[in-house]
Amino acid sequence: MAQRVGMEVSVAIGEMVRMADADVIAAYPITPQTHIVEHLAELVADGELDAEYIPVESEHSAMSACLGAAAAGARTFTATAGQGLELMHEVLYVASSMRLPVVMTVANRALSAPLSVWSDHSDAMACRDTGWIQIFTENGQEVVDNVLCAFRIAEDAEVLLPVMVHLDGFHLSHVIEPILLPEQGEVSAFLPPNKYPLPLNPEKPVAMGDFGPPFIYTEAKWAQEVNLKKSKETILNVWRQFGDSFRRHYQPVEHYRSDDAKVLLLTMGSFSETAMTAIDSMRSDGKDVGLIRLRLWRPFPFEELRQAVKNAEVLIVLDRALSFGGPAGPVASEIKAALYNQQTRPKIVSFVGGLGGRDITAKGFTEIVNRGIEVAQKGSKDEFEIFGVRE
């Protein structure tokens, strides 16, 4: 039986990667991801994980080494955060376009300048269109569970795509939580060996990442888009099977007291836990409020989102990133786009807050909801409001 142990979430990620029996880890340490890769380096050095640990000189090299490893058919893991993710940026596209099943945890960190090591989602949003499957998590257990699911999803013959598991830096990466770590036997039973169909092999040579002239590029990109969209079936399937095996269940859009709520708040990542506390207290004050959390960011869960908001009158979206000069927070923009053509849809109010590690308390969420309802009723000349800025 799995034991519930108090463990730093970063260490728990390392333990899960050990049980997943990763073959190659190429990483560059960066706050707040450091403890993840430090722990893995230790496991490899102590002989507890039989893997190649490649201590590269930058994140650009980390992802490049991961591509090579995944192309050779190795189970490949890396982790990064903030600026590190940005330095990887061009290689991220190559991983997804070449259909290489790399798994990466991102300890979300605000982008410079001013330099911040604290959490928000500006790093994640900047790589929205890189073609990776992207999953957001709320607590340590979800991170660990989804790292295991990520290997299964990424390596599935129908998918073969890289997967990012996002966890808020510090808020998740550095907290000690009671975590149910499965037994090795349970992990091995859930995660079959990685069988990349066309690995680099001198006996049977292939060429990867070739030149793609105009006559083939459109076909290549469309195949990639169809594949990423279709991966949702496998993601749902893997989560379903994970639920059957481990009794913890994951959905593309998670609901909390949202059925038939007239006002919905939408969050992503660890803030959702505080938001739930706020929802509870508003509910006990007789307010008709619920919470939905976007777990699957890519591929975007259109149907599940539309279903989740179909009875709501107001949908308040909290973004933890700015799209400078743009229409709203990046998440709110997508939600608006996803609902625009619907016959009936809630009024969507966009807030940006929690930037660079700024906390939003339960009281703060209550203020956001109240202000959101006011904006929905009276309208506003602004595309979005920023929460908690000192005037």
Place this chain on the structure above:
Amino acid sequence: MAKRENELTWRELEIGVIATEPGNASQYRTGDWRSQKPVYLFERCIKCGMCQLFCPEGCVQQNAEGYFEADLYYCKGCGICARECPTMVITMEEEKE
């Protein structure tokens, strides 16, 4: 390969557009890039093969009479052969539409 690459539909591509057969670059018609083509006065040719050696495209072959001549499917019209030919066999002529 059953189909040429420029006839493949998106459904027919290998995952990640991985090339599983060697030599598919030979299907790429680099001759499309050309704005000038080499024309030959073979009576001056001494069959030294310099044009073949220098051609960056590797598209110069000997014809039935043993003269060296560009394969216009690949010739990019760079003019290097014309410049290097010691007996001025080759002149570059503008391509017409």
